[in-house]
Amino acid sequence: MRSPRDSAIDEEAVSPVIATVLLLAITVMLTSMVFIMFQGALGSVEKVGPRGGVSVSELSNGYHIITFTSLDKPLDPVAVKLTLIPMSENKTSLAVHAGDADVYGTVGSETSFIDADAGYTVTQGDYFVLESEYHGLNDGNWRVVLYYVNTNSVITSFIITE
Numbered sequence: 001m002r003s004p005r006d007s008a009i010d011e012e013a014v015s016p017v018i019a020t021v022l023l024l025a026i027t028v029m030l031t032s033m034v035f036i037m038f039q040g041a042l043g044s045v046e047k048v049g050p051r052g053g054v055s056v057s058e059l060s061n062g063y064h065i066i067t068f069t070s071l072d073k074p075l076d077p078v079a080v081k082l083t084l085i086p087m088s089e090n091k092t093s094l095a096v097h098a099g100d101a102d103v104y105g106t107v108g109s110e111t112s113f114i115d116a117d118a119g120y121t122v123t124q125g126d127y128f129v130l131e132s133e134y135h136g137l138n139d140g141n142w143r144v145v146l147y148y149v150n151t152n153s154v155i156t157s158f159i160i161t162e
Helices: 002-009 016-043
Strands: 052-058 062-071 080-086 095-099 111-114 127-132 141-148 153-160
Touching: 052 141, 052 153
Parallel strands: none
Antiparallel strands: 052 062, 062 127, 080 095, 080 141, 111 127, 141 153
């Protein structure tokens, strides 16, 4: 038979102080785990470089037109760089930004960028105009690289042949 003293021992629980300490420890551990999970997800946001396509036209008046036919997001003209790289050694390369004051919106110059929608962004339908003779595009092959400075990435690259 059980004594009253034995039944009192069975009914005892953890002291309130220990219970509080255990609850706090569990709360701190769970909070730490959630923080670590979200820190990794939020801290590693990568900027993905823009991708686009272009068409190149050589006009009979001596100009090359490079038109953006596709672009996955609007771009800042100041950060869009067009680079002409000669495939032969006796010529120098040229790099211009679409947003340069002597390039953006100019008509009749050696290098122009025309913003078709006039929104001061580079979007589908915008185009570069290059004077072929001035740049030597009719003499030799040239690699053209459209580069986005903000993400250090190439938008597209192609070759103009003579």
